[in-house]
């Protein structure tokens with residue numbers, strides 16, 4: 552069976568790395584990778600292909616950045632032209648980005664079956680662009696790979712149930728296992744001058760935080776206060792770098808060069824450029840606390856047994872909050888965020904509860920096997 556995989560944003564490269572590897576190992580499927588071009592900086596895209604052994608995309612749509620309509624629309628136009636010429640039996644999509652939605656819609660309108668990896672996640676907050684993307688993608692998908700029982704239940708409540716919904720575990724857990732030993736050898740802690748369990752790692756990029764100056768100020772003011780006592784490292788997403796400048800909170804030094812060649816701070820908070828997956832994993836493993844609004848990073852904190860504070864009012868990964876591994880702090884004031892970080896810094900979760908929340912590291916293999924079976928059934 553011929554599959555076209557559509558990816559375009561950082562977390563999708565990481566998820567696709569392990570599934571694509573499983574597809575190659577399995578040998579019954581032909582995969583054509585299409586990169587939408589949603590993320591394009593070297594450290595937001597190429598680094599993942601080279602580090603994680605993802606084959607170079609066969610087609611690159613080069614859509615770049617833009618508003619939701621412009622970006623998604625450009626992807627739709629390009630895919631509408633490309634997909635018929637590739638004539639796949641199935642289109643594979645990941646997660647909840649604009650690339651996910653465009654892939655789902657383009658394929659569905661061309662009557663090509665769609666398989667969705669990370670189906671069924673819900674924040675129940677329709678103001679998030681990701682929530683709109685994932686709901687729509689799920690409702691046009693023919694094969695839904697859910698990471699958890701909760702995700703299966705969310706789908707059932709929306710009337711999506713049956714043998715085409717499979718709980719397979721989380722491919723991000725697979726990625727942690729596959730690349731873990733390589734990540735542990737990275738010298739990034741020494742490069743940044745921090746020691747095991749003596750720093751906070753923070754990532755911020757969610758639109759609801761970056762595009763609201765009050766929330767962005769609250770987050771970075773709180774991180775600056777925390778940095779008086781504990782080193783704080785922030786690999787800065789380009790959206791956040793631009794928002795910090797736009798809201799006159801922080802401007803990049805004029806001679807901006809990669810973080811390894813200079814040190815950049817915002818009131819004591821260490822900024823570094825976006826990291827490759829292996830360096831990011833090494834920094835996650837060594838952190839005393841992870842503070843984030845990322846979906847993937849919340850789970851990785853749990854994979855590495857590091858307490859997490861999520862800078863949002865809700866999360867899709869509720870089991871982590873229920874079991875005390877993650878806490879939520881809606882970043883409305885800096886005092887609230889600072890207080891939440893202080894509490895989280897002292898938290899000692901009982902990691903022995905809730906084993907195998909995200910499967911046993913074979914999600915990618917299971918997905919590849921299901922896809923092959925689908926091919927045999929003549930998808």
Ligand code: UD1
Pocket residue numbers: 560561562589590591592595596616617647648649650680681756758789790793
């Ligand atoms: C997107 C996804 C989000 C995901 C995130 C992963 C949507 C709606 N959002 O958000 O769900 O969590 O990716 O990181 O799809 N930019 C660069 N260089 C790049 C990429 C982006 O400078 O290589 C800048 C551009 O100014 C762009 C902005 O970042 O406008 C935002 O990029 P975009 O892909 O639109 O959304 P993300 O915030 O990255």
Ligand code: UDP
Pocket residue numbers: 561562565754756786787824825826827828829831832844845846847848851
């Ligand atoms: N990540 C990375 N480098 C960074 C920040 C994040 O490799 O500088 C990885 C992170 O470890 C996780 C994934 O990117 O695997 C999460 O992506 P992101 O936070 O951009 O998106 P989300 O998961 O929120 O959609």
